[in-house]
Amino acid sequence: MNLVVKRIASLIIKQWRGELTVEESIELEQWAGENQRNRDLLQQLTHDETLRQELINYYEAENAKEAVWRKIDRATTETTPVIPFPVQHTKRYRYLAAAVTTAAVLTTVAYFWLQNKPGPATKQVAQTATNDVLPGGNKAILKLSDGKTIVLDNAQNGLLAEQGAVQIEKQEGELSYSSPTPATTVSYNTLATPAGGQFQVKLPDGTRVWLNASSSITYPTAFIGNERRVTITGEGYFEVAHHAEKPFIVNVNNKEEVTVLGTHFNINAYDDESSIRTTLLQGSVKVGSRQWAEGRGQKTKLEQSVVLKPGEQAIAIANPLTTHHSPLTIDHSPNLEQVIAWKNGEFLFESADISTLMRQVARWYDIEVVYPEGKPTDKFSGKIGRNVNLSQLLKILEYSEVRFELKGRTLIVRN
Known part of the structure; x- marks a missing residue:
């Protein structure tokens, strides 16, 4: 059954009973504010006469309970996936949808009402957390060539520093470089x-870079010479300004x-991931992989290069000799929406395991994740905004067999 449908239905029932908490009221309003269909549906369901007639229809139906569940299944399997929900690996995967249909919510409300119980959604999931963690935001540190550092989340908008002829400015989560006169000397900055945290930077050539959490980029304050070269760690999305005479080169962890x-392309190169993934969305890139791999008592230098077409992803395995893979392979049909979901302010998963999910959660909420009973085997599919508090994310995940307990900034995951 669609868990978002159950959640919204239970909140509506609590609203009728006058039992909504402030947090739940905000949650219901946020859901209603997502689109016009949700707003219309909430308006319809909060009019007792409309609901009364729907309940009578369901109550008088033969085998009402079974009919309700069939209607719910039918309605929810046709909706758009937007929120992740883990299911046991022995069951078929299901997607949760915030844009639920009228039929889905009405049937669920009817079922809960006729059974005279508030349903699973009234369980106090938030009690598993002893505190809460706010989502990440625009946070970064700029290190200038002279060693001076500037905490950007505390800095005022406007001019931050000058390095030679180059002016460095901050405007609402983006750093930018400009020079009224051509720069003759080069210095290097690191963001x-x-x-x-996340942040954006507009480089001196007009290239824009979005940095994900726990990432960095080192670049010159002016691109002088016949190439533009930067170095990145972690994850970044690039929109490179076109200069045919000056190729743009990204050094990734000194391995690629x-x-x-x-x-336009995305690079995911976190140290705790098993591979470096370069995904091309527009244009053309050449990806060259170079790394030393150890295996069978010997050390071997592996070099390879591929040219990507839009919609392709180059994958450099961390240790090809031990994984028995080529050092560089191409995925010809990656999920592009999933690749850049972080840039668009979303978590997006497609049959992802708990480790994949929690690595992203840990980076964004700046927490540590532990598995005292081993890692659950659940798979997660769907998406949810990265602007929610950790407790709100855990509320949704708690409807699975996975259980969470937050102590300080440590999230304990149990089967």
Whole structure:
């Protein structure tokens, strides 16, 4: 059964009974504010006469309970996936949908009402957390060439510093570089985001870079010469300004180089991931992988390069000799929406395991995740905004067999 449907239905029932908490009222209003269909549906369901007639219809139906569940299944399997929900690996995967249909919510409300119980959604899931964690935001530290550091989340908008002829400014979560006169000297800056942080930078050539949490980019304050070269760790999304005479080169963890003229691409190169993934959305890039791999008592240098087409992803395995894979492979049909979901302010998963999910959660909420009973085997599919508090995310996940307990900034995951 669709868990978002159950959640919304239970909140509506609590609203009729006058039992909504402030947090639940906000949750219901946020759901209603997502689109016009949700607003219309909430308006319809809060009119007793409309509901009364629907309940009579369901109550008088033969085998009402079974009919309700069939209607719920039918309605919820046709909706759009937007919120992740883990299911046991022995069951078929299901997607949760915030844009639920009128029939789905009405049938669920009817079932809960006729059974005279509030349903699973009234369980005080939030009690598993002894505190709460806010989502990440625009946080970063800028390190100038002279060693001076500027905490950008505390800095005022406007001019931050000058390095030679180059002016460095901050405007609402973006750093930008400009020079009224051509720069003749080059210095290097580093922009770094902490866990729970993200930031944007407009480089001197007009290239825009979005940095995800726990990432960094080192770049010159002016691109002088016949190439534009930067270094990145963690994850970044690039929109490279086109300059045919100056290729743009990204050094990734000193293991990979991405060479472009002008294009849009994403690089995921976190140390705790098993591979470096470069995904091309627009244009053309050449990905070159170079790394030393150890296995069978020997150390071997592996080098390879591929040219990606839009919609392709290059994957560099961390240790090809021990995983028996090529050092660089191509996925010709990656989920592009999933790749750049972080840039669009979302978590998006497609049959992801708990480790994959929690690595992203840990970076964004700046928490530690532990598994005292081993890692659950659940798979997660769907999406949810990255602007919710951790407790709100856990509320949704708590409807599975997985259980969570938050102590300080440590999230305990149990089967």
